[in-house]
Amino acid sequence: MTGAGGLAAVLFDMDGTLVDSEKVWDVGLTELAQRYGGRLSAPARARMVGTSMVESMTILHNDIGQPWRDPQESIQWLEARVKELFIDGLVFRPGAAELLAELYTAGVPMALVTATRRHLVDVALETIGRRHFAAVVCGDEVDETKPHPMPYLTAARLLGVDVRRCVAIEDSPTGVASARAARAVVLAVPCEVDLSAVDGVTLADSLAEVDLAYLRRLVG
Known part of the structure; x- marks a missing residue:
């Protein structure tokens, strides 16, 4: 067939x-921004949908006014947190x-x-x-x-x-x-x-x- x-x-x-799973990513991204003492804006979150991890982290860092942060360090923390959430079920x-x-x-x-x-x-x-x-x-x-x-x-x-x-x-x-x-x-x-x-x-x-x-x- x-x-x-x-x-x-x-x-x-x-x-x-x-x-x-976008709602799961919402949780992880919100927690990551808070970890850095910032708050992720809704427009920045919307721009992340469908993008690569590096691009998403660049958007987040710029949004919270910390463009100097290392994207790979943020990716490592975020993916570990999201994996925990994924295991709980999608x-x-x-x-x-x-x-x-x-x-x-x-x-x-x-x-x-x-x-x-x-x-x-x-x-x-x-x-x-x-x-x-x-x-x-x-x-x-x-x-x-x-x-x-x-x-x-x-x-x-x-x-x-x-x-x-x-x-x-x-x-x-x-x-x-x-x-x-x-x-x-x-x-x-x-x-x-x-x-x-x-x-x-x-x-x-x-x-x-x-x-x-x-x-x-x-x-x-």
């Missing part, structure tokens, strides 16, 4: 798309578990394409189910991260499919830009950031309204 209806594979972002976004199960049963290849680093993704996969994904592309495993097309191009290559016949499902402008640059068909499902002004994508309010037939229609 692979490729039936023109659909070769489905490429999923993780944070905010499959699991409601909550699926509406419709995500059902869509994964349907695609898996139908034999549609899937990849996870995330800016999050491998050691955290491995913890998250205990909830999401690693059996669903024939390929996993993490933020620390590619030379360029989102919004560069490399993560999505890498996922398509690992699956052995034409990226133009893949649907990439994203929740952030950065992720959408990456998938579009790779020439995937993009389904945007907003979580923390409004995507109504983003061009060249199909918008859905929730994955609860998305099924295999819906994804096949997107590819045409």
Whole structure:
């Protein structure tokens, strides 16, 4: 059934798309800013969604007026805290578990394409189910991260499919830009950031309204 209806594979972002982990990151980022005696602003937090860890830390440091801080030191503390929170359990976004199960049963290849680093993704996969994904592309495993097309191009290559016949499902402008640059068909499902002004994508309010037939229609 692979490729039936023109659909070769489905490429999923993780944070905010499959699991409601952005709220977990909120906790860690808030605590990190407080650790430095600052307070993370809402606009700065919004700019972090979908970015690399180094870029997110740069945003945080500038936001609290401490641009001199070492991003790697902050990343180390933040990831250790978020891993603790991930272990406590992640909550699926509406419709995500059902869509994964349907695609898996139908034999549609899937990849996870995330800016999050491998050691955290491995913890998250205990909830999401690693059996669903024939390929996993993490933020620390590619030379360029989102919004560069490399993560999505890498996922398509690992699956052995034409990226133009893949649907990439994203929740952030950065992720959408990456998938579009790779020439995937993009389904945007907003979580923390409004995507109504983003061009060249199909918008859905929730994955609860998305099924295999819906994804096949997107590819045409």
